[in-house]
Amino acid sequence: MDYFQYQDGVLRCEETDLREIAEKFGTPLYVYSRRTLLDHFNRFRDAFSKLNPTVCFSIKSCSNLAILKLLRDAGSSFDVVSGGELQRALEIGADPASIAFAGVGKTDAEIAHALNIPRTANNAASVGWFNVESEAELDNIATIAEQKGKRATIALRINPDVDPKTHEYTTTGKRETKFGIDIERAPRIFSEFSKRKSLDLAGIHLHIGSPVNTIEPYVQSVSRALKLIDTLRASGHAIRAINIGGGFGAHYDGGEAPPASAYAQQLAPLLTGKNLQVHLEPGRSIAANAGILLTKALYTKSSGQKNYIIADAAITELLRPALYGAFHFAWPIAPTSGLIPPDRRKDLKLSGTTLVDIVGPVCESGDFLAKDRWLPPVTRGDLIAIFSAGAYGMSMSSHYNSRCKPAEVLIDGATPTLIRRRETYEDLVAAERIPLQE
Numbered sequence: 001m002d003y004f005q006y007q008d009g010v011l012r013c014e015e016t017d018l019r020e021i022a023e024k025f026g027t028p029l030y031v032y033s034r035r036t037l038l039d040h041f042n043r044f045r046d047a048f049s050k051l052n053p054t055v056c057f058s059i060k061s062c063s064n065l066a067i068l069k070l071l072r073d074a075g076s077s078f079d080v081v082s083g084g085e086l087q088r089a090l091e092i093g094a095d096p097a098s099i100a101f102a103g104v105g106k107t108d109a110e111i112a113h114a115l116n117i118p119r120t121a122n123n124a125a126s127v128g129w130f131n132v133e134s135e136a137e138l139d140n141i142a143t144i145a146e147q148k149g150k151r152a153t154i155a156l157r158i159n160p161d162v163d164p165k166t167h168e169y170t171t172t173g174k175r176e177t178k179f180g181i182d183i184e185r186a187p188r189i190f191s192e193f194s195k196r197k198s199l200d201l202a203g204i205h206l207h208i209g210s211p212v213n214t215i216e217p218y219v220q221s222v223s224r225a226l227k228l229i230d231t232l233r234a235s236g237h238a239i240r241a242i243n244i245g246g247g248f249g250a251h252y253d254g255g256e257a258p259p260a261s262a263y264a265q266q267l268a269p270l271l272t273g274k275n276l277q278v279h280l281e282p283g284r285s286i287a288a289n290a291g292i293l294l295t296k297a298l299y300t301k302s303s304g305q306k307n308y309i310i311a312d313a314a315i316t317e318l319l320r321p322a323l324y325g326a327f328h329f330a331w332p333i334a335p336t337s338g339l340i341p342p343d344r345r346k347d348l349k350l351s352g353t354t355l356v357d358i359v360g361p362v363c364e365s366g367d368f369l370a371k372d373r374w375l376p377p378v379t380r381g382d383l384i385a386i387f388s389a390g391a392y393g394m395s396m397s398s399h400y401n402s403r404c405k406p407a408e409v410l411i412d413g414a415t416p417t418l419i420r421r422r423e424t425y426e427d428l429v430a431a432e433r434i435p436l437q438e
């Protein structure tokens, strides 16, 4: 699963003692395992290898340049959802042709920027693909591309109207969401927009939600998309690619997420022999279990019936619990009681533990990292690991309460590398200006 394991009573990342890492780099701190990232990426690609897919790592899940570079060197392409993410992909030398630009609200400036990246040989559009979410956007991309004398390669994001049975905030493939175009309308849009010379309408894109821990919703949505592709091809549209998005599960609470091979086993037969280039956009399934958030207990206190650990990490470092009610397993990295969790699951209740909430210092009641957990005794200064925080952790961090963003460290065996320094108070105000007064 990952390379964060207890050994002799202490949590290690690969061959590295995390107490030393906390000592050296301070807390709160994001720690990533290189081996885990590569292992997850390779497993994912190998699972789908029969389809020879383009694997576009979803930058929004974990956007540090060092991690993107690592994945690029392993053969990853990228899925970006903003001009900023596009910049990150270019920064690490990703091939523009391998980039898919998604997102419901691309601005004119972002579209222009994405079209302007110089690409070798032909005069086609610059990013590999625009994943387009509405007719208005399609029209806008066509216009901007015309003005620039470019041709944009388009995958139309369709809404297959399936329920992925995930959190309401991360459901994207049902009809009542802001994402994609109703599948019934796709043929009309293709015939209307295929007249625009600045568009190369060549793909269908899907992304049904995240995390989707069952395979059936993918099977359903891919089947619907393939039927649509048949219809489109029958009316003369040359569809080359299908992008089935991301949302593949990760391990959070002990409820098993299917491995990549299980998704592939059911999806590959559907997609084989269709003469389609297959694109996949995993984020979470690669990065979530490859990172933890290390935090220090600042204080403990009891209030009413409740016991609290006040940690030095907060919603500013990890928003998921507050935003989605997400579960992240938490445990001291070197429990004085010697009590080590046999596994990382939601309902773990060992003898010698007490019920606590882990909360942060931010001035919001919603500022918690873990609620109602049976943890071994924790005292001031103890270090706690918040697991499965590699995806949508640091990338969702904020400066709220004028807190400096934490540092990030990438571990390779016994070697830690600082991949983002801790922010300073100067960083916090660097973009601000006080108007001159008389």
Ligand SMILES: *Cc1c(COP(=O)(O)O)cnc(C)c1O
Binding pocket: 058, 060, 061, 079, 081, 102, 103, 207, 209, 210, 211, 245, 246, 247, 248, 281, 282, 283, 284, 285, 391
């Ligand atoms: C967020 C997103 C992904 C990645 O989702 P994960 O759950 O991290 O795999 C892929 N594609 C699109 C279009 C997205 O918005």
